[in-house]
Amino acid sequence: MSRGFNFSAGPAALPEPVLLQAREELLEWQGERASVMELSHRGKAFVAAALRAEHDLRRLLAVPDEYAVLFLQGGATQQFALIPMNLAAPDQRADYLVTGHWGEKAIAEAQAVTRVHVAASSSAAGHTRIPDRADWDLDPTAAYVHYTPNETIHGVEFHQVPEVEAPLVADASSTILSRELDVSRFGLIYAGAQKNIGPAGLTVVIVRRDLLERSPRPLPKILTYAAHAANSSMLNTPPTFAWYLAGLVFEWIRQLGGLVAMAERNRAKAQALYAAIDGSGGYYRNPVDPACRSWMNVPFMLHDAALDAAFLTQAEAAGLLGLKGHRAVGGMRASIYNAMPPEGVAALCDFMRDFQRRHG
Numbered sequence: 109m110s111r112g113f114n115f116s117a118g119p120a121a122l123p124e125p126v127l128l129q130a131r132e133e134l135l136e137w138q139g140e141r142a143s144v145m146e147l148s149h150r151g152k153a154f155v156a157a158a159l160r161a162e163h164d165l166r167r168l169l170a171v172p173d174e175y176a177v178l179f180l181q182g183g184a185t186q187q188f189a190l191i192p193m194n195l196a197a198p199d200q201r202a203d204y205l206v207t208g209h210w211g212e213k214a215i216a217e218a219q220a221v222t223r224v225h226v227a228a229s230s231s232a233a234g235h236t237r238i239p240d241r242a243d244w245d246l247d248p249t250a251a252y253v254h255y256t257p258n259e260t261i262h263g264v265e266f267h268q269v270p271e272v273e274a275p276l277v278a279d280a281s282s283t284i285l286s287r288e289l290d291v292s293r294f295g296l297i298y299a300g301a302q303k304n305i306g307p308a309g310l311t312v313v314i315v316r317r318d319l320l321e322r323s324p325r326p327l328p329k330i331l332t333y334a335a336h337a338a339n340s341s342m343l344n345t346p347p348t349f350a351w352y353l354a355g356l357v358f359e360w361i362r363q364l365g366g367l368v369a370m371a372e373r374n375r376a377k378a379q380a381l382y383a384a385i386d387g388s389g390g391y392y393r394n395p396v397d398p399a400c401r402s403w404m405n406v407p408f409m410l411h412d413a414a415l416d417a418a419f420l421t422q423a424e425a426a427g428l429l430g431l432k433g434h435r436a437v438g439g440m441r442a443s444i445y446n447a448m449p450p451e452g453v454a455a456l457c458d459f460m461r462d463f464q465r466r467h468g
């Protein structure tokens with residue numbers, strides 16, 4: 109076997125102990141004489157595992173009781189549409205802070221549903237910084253304020269939760285569980301699973317229960333948060349394998365010491381990689397304002413784009429996978445989510461220094 113260090117942005121690396129456990133119990137799970145994938149989502153064994161996963165996620169994030177935790181499908185993209193459908197009336201203003209590609213996408217979906225107002229955008233700055241707080245044009249009576257705590261493509265991360273008056277809605281797809289989070293500051297937090305939670309196909313939504321009472325328009329049940337909450341996310345067949353695997357990931361995080369330990373590990377990984385970039389004398393470059401550089405996604409350019417192909421081929425040969433940058437930004441991107449061990453980042457930094465020596 110020759111597993112590499114996987115820097116893919118998502119679907120992304122999963123913790124190896126989790127994969128090993130899943131392999132171990134793939135054919136027969138918990139004495140059920142069948143795979144977890146083959147069991148009814150309404151059976152006792154799966155329901156218990158599903159509840160345990162929810163409980164563990166609640167414990168990791170210290171989710172207050174007045175929040176529902178939903179395990180849904182459709183990806184973060186579906187949430188771009190469900191959020192305005194469930195939280196905003198057709199002509200009600202919803203404020204959006206845009207600091208990258210995914211914020212733009214969220215707006216594009218919401219525009220079909222409600223009155224979107226761009227309260228601030230870093231688009232003119234190429235999404236390399238967070239607009240000054242003083243320049244945000246927020247309406248306290250807006251249905252909600254939407255932002256993207258970590259922009260996966262541009263590598264821009266809020267290191268503080270913004271202070272706003274309307275309910276705060278966060279697309280936490282690429283930062284959830286990377287550090288502690290004060291859930292009580294939010295109206296709704298959502299995340300596609302395929303970075304820090306588990307395999308693709310699962311989307312976690314954490315929503316303050318009073319917001320479930322909002323019913324701004326008639327909706328089919330399957331698109332209604334309140335219906336999912338009332339049915340414990342089993343309105344229809346949930347993505348059982350992804351839910352089960354997410355449960356293993358939550359347990360892995362707990363065993364590593366929870367989110368305090370995870371944050372320390374992630375901070376150190378990011379620091380090491382940015383130090384390698386900044387210490388390269390301009391050979392490598394990260395364009396993001398240092399105050400909001402992401403801990404999870406680190407885009408970087410080589411000083412000469414003609415070297416990109418050689419960098420990628422040699423990195424792959426060295427077991428460093430998935431480093432090609434998103435086409436919107438170019439260059440490279442190292443996604444260093446929870447499952448990326450510090451040794452993976454150290455190997456990348458060594459490779460970068462070595463590549464520079466050989467192609468300097």
Ligand code: PMP
Pocket residue numbers: 117118182183184185186210256258259260261279280281282300301
């Ligand atoms: N938001 C963010 C921050 C993302 O990183 C992504 C996926 N990379 C998405 C939304 C879209 O997620 P999905 O493909 O699960 O809909």
